[in-house]
Amino acid sequence: MSDPLPPDAVGRRIDVSGELATVRYVGSVPPTAGVWLGVEWDNPQRGKHDGGHEGTVYFKCRNPTGGSFIRPNKANFGVDFLTAIKNRYVLEDEEEDVRREQALVIGNRPVETVGFESIKKRQSQLNRLQEVSVCGYAVNCAGPEGEITKMCPNIRKIDLSKNLLSSWDEVTRIADQLTDLEVLNLSENKLKFPPVDAPPSPGTFSALKVLVLNRTGITWTEVVRCASGWPVLEELYLAANDLAIASRPPDALQTLRLLDLSGNPLVDENHLRFLASLPRLEQLILSNTGLSSIHFPDAGIGSRTAMFPSLQYLVVSGNQITQWSFIDELDKLRSLRSLTCTRTPLTEGSEEPQTVRQLIIAKIGRLKTLNRCEISPEERQGAELDYRKKFGNEWKAAGGHQKPELDEPGAEFLAAHPRYRLLCLKYGAPEDGELKAQQPFMLKNQLLTLTIKCPDRPAQKLIQRQLPDSMTVQKVKGLLSRLFRVPGSELRLSYESPKVGGGSASGFRPPGGWVGPGGSARRAPTAPPPLLDTRVGRGGVGLYPPRRPRALSVRLRLSPRSRWKAEKSD
Secondary structure (H helix, E strand, C coil): CCEEEECCCCCCCEEEECCCEEEEEEEECCCCCEEEEEEEECHHHHHCCCCCEEEEECCCCCCCEECCCCCCHHCCCCEHHHHHHHHHCCCCCCCCCHCCEEEECCCEEEEECHHHHHHHHHHHHHHHCEEEECCCEEECCCCCCCHHHCCCCCEEECCCCCCCCCCCCCCCHHCCCCCCCEEEEECCCCEECCCCCCCCCCCCCCCEEECCCCCCCCCCHHHHHHHHHCCCEEEEECCCCCCCCCCCCCCCCCCCCCCCCCCCCCCHHHHHHCCCCCCCCCCCECCCCCCCCCCCCCCCCCCCCCCCCCCCEEEEECCCCCHHHHHHHHHCCCCCEEEECCCCCCCCCCHHHHHHHHHHHHHHCCCCEECCCCCCHHHEEEEEHHHHHHHHHHHHHHCCCCCCCHHHHCCHHHHHHCCHHHHEEEEEECCCHHHHCCCCCCCHHEEEEEEEEEECCCCCEEEEEEEEECCEEHHHHHHHHHHHCHHHHHEEEECCCCCCCCCCCCCCCCCCCEHHHCEECCCCCCCCCCCCCCCCCCCCCCCCCCCCCCCCEEEEEECCCCHHHHHHCC
């Protein structure tokens, strides 16, 4: 506890049994005797009033229950930076003999151990420290000038969060003595920043790359004002400051690669435009900002925006996103590769989570990672094919057509599905059979019409059979063996798609790729090998080489009206 009371107590930060506060008033509070401190708590639930007592206002708080009066002996005004370093890294109690080097005996064998004297000696070498954490050590100032440089000049990273620093000037006095400082965490220090006419401190933060200012009360105007003193800054964390981005940083923050604005409810799409020209910004964190929409006016459907040219990682979780148009706009970002979008009305609505994931993947073509899970090529292909089918009827009703020269869906459809025509070019337009509603489960609805022909027997007439869609290819071979009176091992089967004109299955690749037993996807070969002993049902179609080089070639062709499951990406 601090004693006597500092002469500059008003405005100072204090610690009261682990709770942090700012002194707003020093003096008497009649009818009680003695000196009181009027404090505004960081946690407003800790207080009792707004700074008034029995009709008299002694100070004002931002929250109606954020204030209290306490006696000075309850307040800890803190220590200087170097004292906190010594408290954290130097063992000062030399009277405890247990901290000396000791020998540990296991059985009859002595084992030498590193005692506390060795630890003390190592920790006392402050000049070798490069990373320092004094989080919650009640640091309130730099201390005597030059002492930090003398005792620990090699510090590169400092965690000064949850301390009692009350001004940016005091932070500057610490940094002035650490020329190699690269990382500085000042979170939860309620700092007073320099006024508008204050000159910057050239050279103080010349090596600083990472600056954390979460919950410091900084405003965007103060950020821009101070940023000229951060010439090589790469990461800036400004979470939970209630700030609004009111201007474009003119020449500052040009080296910035990561910006965290999470927890600032005054951020909206208009504010974000002030950041759009930052040339190197790769990561933008916008969680819990109340963001509900985003729009890039310089880019139309299917084109790329010039805004945020380097943005690769975007986090928009915890926002009021309700429309798919938000996701559609993100496809305009030319460099976007990773998106985190959870805890929103859009992602937690009536659709299943997996369906939502597929829709986002289909809508953002360059995305490689969604919600921290990598998107495999197979997942992307399946998502895009499902999207193509899901909105196929809507596409046709809007004027879509299988022939590219006749494909003219209306503007409303294209606005809702900007990538749909691109997916049709990539996979082919959906056919009418694909867009039919699922039939109820009846035997006749589960039958496939197979047209069978034998190229090695030109005189053989075409044979048609209706077979259950769950029938294995091995059983189909048994049927063909009896029809052609040829051992099943000598049959070579190939599939001829009604979509691929001309006859053979060479070059055919079912949507979603060839699928082996159990539904595991694998790459399609240049020309599909024969089918053997797997299902033609929901698991897909497996490909295996023939057992004998000499085989009777039999082609299978499905009726265009049939619903062969291999053409469906389940």
